[in-house]
Amino acid sequence: xxxxxxxxxxxxxxxxxxxxxxxxxxxxxxxxxxxxxxxxxxxxxxxxxxxxxxxxxxxxxxxxxxxxxxxxxxxxxxxxxxxxxxxxxxxxxxxxxxxxxxxxxxxxxx
Amino acid sequence: xxxxxxxxxxxxxxxxxxxxxxxxxxxxxxxxxxxxxxxxxxxxxxxxxxxxxxxxxxxxxxxxxxxxxxxxxxxxxxxxxxxxxxxxxxxxxxxxxxxxxxxxxxxxxxxxxxxxxxxxxxxx
Numbered sequence: 001x002x003x004x005x006x007x008x009x010x011x012x013x014x015x016x017x018x019x020x021x022x023x024x025x026x027x028x029x030x031x032x033x034x035x036x037x038x039x040x041x042x043x044x045x046x047x048x049x050x051x052x053x054x055x056x057x058x059x060x061x062x063x064x065x066x067x068x069x070x071x072x073x074x075x076x077x078x079x080x081x082x083x084x085x086x087x088x089x090x091x092x093x094x095x096x097x098x099x100x101x102x103x104x105x106x107x108x109x110x
Numbered sequence: 111x112x113x114x115x116x117x118x119x120x121x122x123x124x125x126x127x128x129x130x131x132x133x134x135x136x137x138x139x140x141x142x143x144x145x146x147x148x149x150x151x152x153x154x155x156x157x158x159x160x161x162x163x164x165x166x167x168x169x170x171x172x173x174x175x176x177x178x179x180x181x182x183x184x185x186x187x188x189x190x191x192x193x194x195x196x197x198x199x200x201x202x203x204x205x206x207x208x209x210x211x212x213x214x215x216x217x218x219x220x221x222x223x224x225x226x227x228x229x230x231x232x233x234x
Contacts, residue, residue: 002155032217037156044205044227045148045156050220088156092217098171099146099158099209099219 003028004089004102011108012079020105022072022089028100030070032092036063037101039086048087049074076107084109112136114206114225122200124234128193132206132225133186140164140184144209146221147180147191149202157202161209162189196232203227 005023012018024030036049047056049065052072062083064075072091076083089102118130132145139145146161160170162180170178179192193200207221 032219035220037221044224045221046224047220047222050210050222051218056222090156090158090220092219094217096172098169099161101148101156101158104155 002103003093003096003100004091006087006089006102006105008103009106009108011110012076013110014079014081016079017075017077018079018107019076020074020087020089020107022074022102024070024072024089024091026070027095028070028091028093029067029072031094034065034067034072035090036065036072036074037088037090039088041085045088079109081109083107112208112223114208114223116204116206116225116228118228118230120229121231121233122196124197124232125195128191128196128200128230128232130191130204130206130228130230131183131188132190133188134208135187137208139182139187139189144169144211144219145180145182145189146207146209148205148207148221149200150205150227151199151202159191159193159204161211163211198232198234201230201232203229 033051037045038048039045052067053065113135144161147159162168177194205227206225208223212218
């Protein structure tokens with residue numbers, strides 16, 4: 001059972017904005033940086049957002065991350081069909097002394 | 111371009127030991143960074159197994175710590191995972207990845223390069 005909670009699913013039509021939440025605690029999101037990973041069907045996860053709100057080279061600016069207190073969010077604006085994937089938040093947890101992933105959110109483009 | 115590739119048996123018998131190797135190309139593992147293993151049971155989420163620094167220092171998932179060993183082979187530019195006493199619950203796709211880890215007042219850690227993953231099935 002993960003210490004980072006995400007809604008199991010989210011959806012939107014092309015062009016819409018979708019937001020995914022990630023709820024944690026003081027020992028993980030509250031203390032350390034948050035990352036987001038995108039996992040397209042049948043592929044390895046890909047780093048989408050690091051250090052709360054930074055995009056690696058090549059990631060479209062449609063993807064944005066934010067953090068406030070013990071929660072974080074990933075926003076996808078201008079939703080596209082190729083954004084249909086599973087999204088995971090993650091952070092280091094000081095209490096567990098380990099890296100924890102969120103429960104994952106499946107994004108569907110209607 | 112950093113590339114990682116997992117290799118090892120796709121089938122392991124219950125109670126035996128799972129061993130996987132990750133071969134890194136495009137970057138020397140002795141130059142820095144941590145190197146980690148993550149797994150994903152079929153249809154489920156991601157679970158961090160552990161990470162190793164180029165010096166040999168390790169961090170392990172507390173829930174797996176008693177059964178896991180991660181080691182380096184610097185001559186081959188590889189790192190390896192050993193998981194003992196496996197059960198069906200260890201059936202998963204196993205990924206290796208580079209861990210950009212900085213330990214401080216704020217811990218910064220992100221897996222920026224990933225292998226394609228390898229499915230390991232534990233049979234009874």
